[in-house]
Amino acid sequence: MAGEMSAIGSVILALFLAGYLGQQYLPPPKPRVIGLDLGTTFCSVGAFQPGTGEVEVIADDRGRKSIPSVVSFNGTGIYAGHEGQELSDINPQNTIYDAKRFIGKTFDQETLDKESARYPFKVMLNNGTAEFFVSTNGTFTASPEFIGSRLLLKLKKMAEQHLGVPIEKAVISVPAEFDEMQRNYTIRAANLAGLDILRVINEPTAAAMAYGLHKVDVFNVLVVDLGGGTLDVSLLNKQGGMFLTRAMAGNNKLGGQDFSQRLFQYTSERVLQQYGVAPTLKEDVHRLRQAVEAAKLRLTVEPHVTLKVPLHLQITGAEGPQEKHVVFEEEMTRELFEDLNADLFQKILAPIETVLVEGRLDKDEIDEIVLVGGSTRIPRIRQIISQYFGKEPNTSVDPDLAVVTGVALQAGIMGGAWPLQVSAIEIPNRDLRKTNFS
Structure with a gap:
């Protein structure tokens, strides 16, 4: 009987040793x-x-x-x-x-x-x-x-x-x-x-x-x-x-696209003010939208950025419609971005207040505030949330x-x-x- 127990113990020890060596030296399994x-x-x-x-x-x-x-x-x-x-x-x-x-x-x-x-x-x-x-x-x-x-x-x-x-x-x-x-x-x-x-x-x-x-x-x-x-x-x-x-x-109609659109509208108006015509070509609109989106992302970590976009504006002159090649350049600040979207940022609090009421909780009873989605990187949005709860989100x-x-x-x-x-x-x-x- 003692011999059988010893044999079983040896097998168990060998299995543990094999498992340990496998974890140490064999490549890990691929996720499936x-x-x-x-x-x-x-x-x-x-x-x-x-x-x-x-x-x-x-x-x-x-x-x-x-x-x-x-x-x-x-x-x-x-x-x-x-x-x-x-x-x-x-x-x-x-x-x-x-x-x-x-x-x-x-x-x-x-x-x-x-x-x-x-x-x-x-x-x-x-x-x-x-x-x-x-x-x-x-x-x-x-x-x-x-x-x-x-x-x-x-x-x-x-x-x-x-x-x-x-x-x-x-x-x-x-x-x-x-x-x-x-x-x-x-x-x-x-x-x-x-x-x-x-x-x-x-x-x-x-x-x-x-x-x-x-x-x-x-x-x-x-x-x-x-x-x-x-x-x-x-x-x-x-x-x-x-x-x-x-x-x-x-709010199923509020997000980063809306914040970008406010910035896009502003830049389009600035193009109109500088050159007398707004961008209308699909390629120009595409370039301007891409530049605005990149500027929005950079403004989450930098106080100001410079927008520089080549455009092919359709200008009507004495000889009829003509294409004018320009490089639109504009300084953008985080303060400007926040001002353009101030009313949209404040809308974030409405559903927060609603879930607290429906959940029958006071805001100081929230243990953790978790942020999800790229738009929560915007400093002003984080500030609004932290000011409301009196503590920083995770x-x-x-x-x-x-x-x-x-x-x-x-x-x-x-x-x-x-x-x-x-x-x-x-x-x-x-x-x-x-x-x-x-």
């Missing part, structure tokens, strides 16, 4: 489950690396860790992400963006007309659902989930190229207010891209996980998600390792990548990756409704 953030204006993909215990947000071949949620159709093919965005100004009728606003929703004609009026592409009604009209080599319609599938396929290929293995499984995030139909259509988009979705996780919960809040002793978490096109505020209550969404509010995670980081953590858990041991569980709250401001 990816995390996907299919955002309204940008989307990203990440993977949990078992060897390092870290999340890696996967970049494209030019080092960009997110791609625009844009798909453009022309006579030569379908272009997603940055390639699609580059065609947006010269092919606006066939370049689709903001498709996430339409996915899994039912519309009547009046509501759809109102929702689609601000887009250069045509949105049609088909048995209560929205479809995008495309005219290239012939005409056809594309569903919102098809647009989403092209973006997810792009992310899938980025992950496969980087990781060197085929990817078939994923975890994907959705807004907390998405109903069952919207979630199912998001899953359908992933299926069209050749992906099996193991779990759908709410974006605020994913962000909280990225900040590590599933592992620390906090109870009330406020997530402010301000991206390119929408503002979402969620109040989470954590009990142990479980998150309950207590209240949601937001900025330890890149706000652009918070959701995809959390989703990738969940993907690691679903894939059984060591050493992840702590998971966040969402408590479904089917009766919850989002308060929307406009």
Whole structure:
């Protein structure tokens, strides 16, 4: 009997030793489950690396860790992400963006007309659902989930190229207010891209996980998600390792695009004042928009920037219309940017106040304020939030990548990756409704 016990002990010791040596000297296993953030204006993909215990947000071949949620159709093919965005100004009728606003929703004609009026592409009604009209080599319609599938396929290929293995499984995030139909259509988009979705996780919960809040002793978490096109505020209550969404509010027509548009309008007026004509050529408008977007990003870290844009203005003279080549140059300051958007920045507080009222909490009962979305980098926005609560928000995670980081953590858990041991569980709250401001 003693000999048998000794043999069993030797086997166990050998297994432990083999496991230790394997961890030390063998290459770590490749991630097989990816995390996907299919955002309204940008989307990203990440993977949990078992060897390092870290999340890696996967970049494209030019080092960009997110791609625009844009798909453009022309006579030569379908272009997603940055390639699609580059065609947006010269092919606006066939370049689709903001498709996430339409996915899994039912519309009547009046509501759809109102929702689609601000887009250069045509949105049609088909048995209560929205479809995008495309005219290239012939005409056809594309569903919102098809647009989403092209973006997810792009992310899938980025992950496969980087990781060197085929990817078939994923975890994907959705807004907390998405109903069952919207979630199912998001899953359908992933299926069209050749992906099996193991779990759908709410974006605020994913962000909280990225900040590590599933592992620390906090109870009330406020997530402010301000991206390119929408503002979402969620109040989470954590009990142990479980998150309950207590209240949601937001503004689906407020985001970084609106702040950029204010700056674009200002620069267009300055061109008109200097040269007597505003930019009208598609190429000029495209260049000016790109320059304004770059200036907005730089103003989050610098007090002033210089805008310098070559333009081909159409000037009508004594001899008729003529093209004049100019270089528009303008000094932009952070103070100017804040003044142009002062009223929009203040709108951020309305949904924050609403979730506190609906969650029956005072602002001093919030343990953590989590910032998500690139627009929360704007110093004035952070200042408004910190002044309201009397304390600084948590900025330890890149706000652009918070959701995809959390989703990738969940993907690691679903894939059984060591050493992840702590998971966040969402408590479904089917009766919850989002308060929307406009």
